Amino acid sequence: VRCIVIGAGAVGCAVAWRLRQRGYSVTLVDRGPPAGEASQAAAGILSPQAEAHGPGPLFELSLKSREKWPAFAAELEQSSGMSVGYRRTGTRMLALDETEAAALAARADWQRAAGLRADWQAPALHLPDDHQVEPPLLGAALWAAAERSGARLVTGWARRILGDGARVTGVLVDDQPLDAERVVLAAGAWSSLVDGLPPLPRVRPLRGQLLELTGSPGLVESVVFGDGGYLVPRADGRVLVGSSEEEAGFVKQVTPEVLARLCRRALRLAPELASAAVTRFWSGLRPTTDDRLPVLGATALAGLIAATGHHRNGILLAPITAEIVAALVAGEPPAVELQPFSPAR
Ligand SMILES: Cc1cc2nc3c(=O)[nH]c(=O)nc-3n(C[C@H](O)[C@H](O)[C@H](O)COP(=O)(O)OP(=O)(O)OC[C@H]3O[C@@H](n4cnc5c(N)ncnc54)[C@H](O)[C@@H]3O)c2cc1C
Numbered sequence: 001v002r003c004i005v006i007g008a009g010a011v012g013c014a015v016a017w018r019l020r021q022r023g024y025s026v027t028l029v030d031r032g033p034p035a036g037e038a039s040q041a042a043a044g045i046l047s048p049q050a051e052a053h054g055p056g057p058l059f060e061l062s063l064k065s066r067e068k069w070p071a072f073a074a075e076l077e078q079s080s081g082m083s084v085g086y087r088r089t090g091t092r093m094l095a096l097d098e099t100e101a102a103a104l105a106a107r108a109d110w111q112r113a114a115g116l117r118a119d120w121q122a123p124a125l126h127l128p129d130d131h132q133v134e135p136p137l138l139g140a141a142l143w144a145a146a147e148r149s150g151a152r153l154v155t156g157w158a159r160r161i162l163g164d165g166a167r168v169t170g171v172l173v174d175d176q177p178l179d180a181e182r183v184v185l186a187a188g189a190w191s192s193l194v195d196g197l198p199p200l201p202r203v204r205p206l207r208g209q210l211l212e213l214t215g216s217p218g219l220v221e222s223v224v225f226g227d228g229g230y231l232v233p234r235a236d237g238r239v240l241v242g243s244s245e246e247e248a249g250f251v252k253q254v255t256p257e258v259l260a261r262l263c264r265r266a267l268r269l270a271p272e273l274a275s276a277a278v279t280r281f282w283s284g285l286r287p288t289t290d291d292r293l294p295v296l297g298a299t300a301l302a303g304l305i306a307a308t309g310h311h312r313n314g315i316l317l318a319p320i321t322a323e324i325v326a327a328l329v330a331g332e333p334p335a336v337e338l339q340p341f342s343p344a345r
Pocket residue numbers: 006007008009010011012029030031032033034035036037038039040041042043044045046156157158159186187188189190191194207208209210242243283284285286287307308309310311312313314315316317
């Protein structure tokens with residue numbers, strides 16, 4: 001079976017790697033370098049417990065993917081020969097006033113009731129099982145693993161899904177038709193721009209800006225959530241400060257207004273960062289749907305599988321997404337109930 005994966009972000013590369021491990025012929029199509037978009041820009045928090053607003057299918061999916069992360073990171077490092085910066089630093093959610101404290105105490109209650117570790121000691125909720133990874137390293141490793149396993153990269157725009165009316169038959173890449181029996185749509189924020197798709201929930205770009213500060217290693221020890229955003233410390237002293245959620249179309253711009261907000265947030269959450277150096281800033285486009293759930297599963301066009309719309313959690317969800325897609329291509333039942341994420345919803 002020949003498979004084409006449209007989009008070589010973290011999702012597309014992970015899918016390609018898993019499909020190659022099952023022996024399928026895999027062509028990744030990307031208009032740019034692998035993992036050059038959202039998967040490069042992300043902070044790398046693997047944090048279902050801090051991200052969830054409550055129990056539900058996305059929370060369950062996220063927990064399942066988090067469980068896979070330690071073994072996924074180890075296997076990926078082995079296959080690629082590269083580090084992915086996976087760290088079990090845990091997450092602290094910090095309350096800055098009484099209302100936030102009450103909300104965090106309630107979060108601790110429902111998460112403990114769900115059997116998870118969540119330790120509330122005012123003013124912070126400690127989530128020891130939420131982890132982090134370094135997305136630029138992850139992207140490079142995923143592409144290396146996919147390539148080493150035999151996936152081929154075609155550089156160009158996937159313009160149109162080709163079909164015979166009932167089944168997918170390939171993809172038009174620039175003006176070149178490529179044949180395939182299975183096509184996986186993993187084009188991130190650009191997914192809805194491909195022609196010839198069956199009806200799918202719309203995926204749109206939601207911009208996020210990030211600031212990187214560099215101080216002494218250990219100034220910030222765990223991921224910190226608070227003030228509407230987060231800090232993500234790397235082992236070498238870099239601390240990412242994120243992020244914004246902006247409807248800005250496909251414009252990847254960094255703005256003084258958001259940078260100023262990120263600087264204030266850094267100092268509120270960790271005043272000891274006041275003399276850190278500003279070392280970098282950037283933005284990326286999250287693939288976001290109206291209901292903020294991923295679009296995952298077989299579509300109305302036989303042979304076309306959607307793996308997109310991962311919004312704020314595509315890095316966290318890459319391992320489980322890749323396994324689900326590989327199972328669908330093989331005609332096996334996926335390990336997760338996909339109805340809530342159905343492309344036909
Ligand atoms: C600021 C920011 C912080 C984030 N932090 C986190 C985090 O901490 N944890 C987390 O889990 N997630 C985080 N995310 C979300 C995460 O980055 C995304 O959900 C994830 O990267 C999506 O991966 P993807 O492979 O679907 O998309 P992308 O990485 O965007 O890849 C899509 C690829 O498809 C290609 N493409 C698109 N259309 C076409 C076409 N027609 N033809 C050819 N190629 C095409 C693009 O060039 C691109 O390479 C963050 C996102 C942002 C912006």
